[in-house]
Amino acid sequence: MSDNKDLEQLRQEIDSIDTQIHQLINQRAGCAERVAQTKLKEFADNGNADVSKVLFYRPEREAQVLQKVIDRNQGPLDGKTVARIFREIMSACLALEKPMEVAYFGPEGTFTQAATIKHFGQAVVSLPQPSIANVFDQVESGQCHYGVVPVENSTEGMVSHTLDNFMDSPLKICGEVELRIQLHLLANATASSDTITSICAHQQALAQARNWLENNWPGIELVAVASNAEAARMARDDSSIAAVAGDIAAEQYGLMKLASSIEDYANNTTRFLIIGQQDTPPSGSDKTSLIVEVSNKPGALLKLLEPFHTAGVSLTRIDTRPSRRDTWAYVFFIEFEGHQHDEKVSSILSDLSDHSRMLKILGSYPKAVL
Template sequence: MSDKKDLEQLRQEIDSIDQQIHQLLNQRAECAERVAETKLQAFSAENGEGDISKVIFYRPEREAQVLRNVIARNNGPLEGKTVARIFREIMSACLALEKPMEVAYLGPEGTFTQAAAIKHFGQSVISLPQPSIANVFSQVESGQCNYGVVPVENSTEGMVSHTLDNFMDSPLKICGEVELRIQLHLLANETASSETIKTICAHQQALAQARNWLDNNWSGVDRIAVSSNAEAAKMAKNDPTIAAVAGDIAAEQYGLMTMAKSIEDFANNTTRFLIIGSEQVPTSDSDKTSLIVEVNNKPGALLKLLEPFHSSGVSLTRIDTRPSRTDIWSYVFFIEFEGHQDDETIAHILEGLGDYSRVLKVLGSYPKAIL
């Protein structure tokens, strides 16, 4: 009887705590609504009857600071990132009260890019699938979507060239980044079997990430690269001769059975995605900066490009190349490094690079990935 009473008392304590959490959530939501009203009033006072769609409700640097603070002050028993993910959803729901955000991503529904969008913005965002990376850029450039999410690199297969190429001509800025652990499965509809499957479809990156496993287990089956893993899952949904390499979100979206789980060749397979928007992001105190630079095709050009970072003690996190659009056998460098473009040291480096670069385009400074 004593154990039963103790358990009942603990349940009552949990109910009481839940009630307090509920009250605090509503208080936070009411505060978010007041923030929206204050921003609208300030905008109207400055711009009269101007276009209120230009009011900035989402502040990437502010959300990054909140999440870092959540992790820093957490003392368990829940892990810091677990609590931060809960706060991510709280902020997402509260932001939707201020203004529901529309975010474009590389579709169709069920892609890892959609999963990245949800991880970064939370479940309350309105995510809109696009047929290509170029379409994601155009939706944001035209103002039809507030932000976009595009893949930029995979830990085993390197950079996504289509994303880098779109940055060449786009006025958009990088506003954030998100890293997503990629688990690939072999999916098919419920009537399929190893005897019926004649083709395995996926995005070319996914086929490459599972190349060894497919060679060892399905060596005699044709592989076809399609626009996305979700597109492959969509094809497999109604065709027992097709299997798709895709993730959990695609399996759920299209009602597919899993023939084999976690077929990626490397257990730490991770893809990084960029958040693109029209606004420059202020410093969050833990940032990265990305830029595109083209130098004259002369001996020592790359060394001269990198030396200011070395001498200033700035850590480069990525450097890649793309062919120049103006000269044959010339290249544009895509460089990422720690720090914000408004930092005194970074600003000095950028000023020096501009003196001898043919093209220098800062793509944005943005908070480092947290979750």
């Protein structure tokens, strides 16, 4: 009897806490609505008529809030677990200010959709696009507020289509999100090892699970398709096809898992970029990305990197792509820690501008928090 009484008291305490949490969430939502009204009034008072230009989403502000959640967390829940809860509260509150439409490299069920939800929360309106170029087009035209595109995988390297689209686009990078990639072998309920004759996935997913597939399904044809989600759709409709894809595709297309976590490397992670039309102010923990082209002569790369070394600024990524202006010439995609408005970074950019044929700042943005 004593145990039952203690349990009932604990349940009543939980109910009381839930009521307080509920009240505070609604209080926060009401505050978010007042923020929206204040922004709209300030915008109108400054003589602006086009309210579509009002900035409700502030990437640097959200990064700061989520980092504060992690820093002040004292358990027993993990800091990032609590931050993900706040992520959804912030997403719902932002939707009260103005629902955001975000284009992502689709179709539904891809890891890019999962990254979109991880970064913006469930309340965002996410719109799949058939190509990375289409994501850029939707944001450039103003049809969508932001876009999400993959930029690199920890085992397979850079996504060249994304880098190439930045060459001519006026869009800015305003955020990043990292997603742990877990790949599963999926099939419909009627499939088995006896019926499956081919395994389909995006070429990068096939590459990320190459060793596992060769060891466990030797002799089965591996077929590269447009996306993992397309492979999942094919597997749903055909018991001779298995797909390599993630949880979101399995759920979207109602597939069973023949095997889980088949990626060859346990820490397989893909990084995605958030693209928009505006520059992002400093958050206090930022990265900057740029494209730079130098003359094709001895020591050119050394001169390019020297200002970073002198200033003690850490490079996080450097890659090359063919230049579109000259044969056998290359441009460098460089990412480094710091914001373009930081005094140290500003000095580096000035130095690079003086010694390069072309310099294009793609954006400064908060480091991924979650």
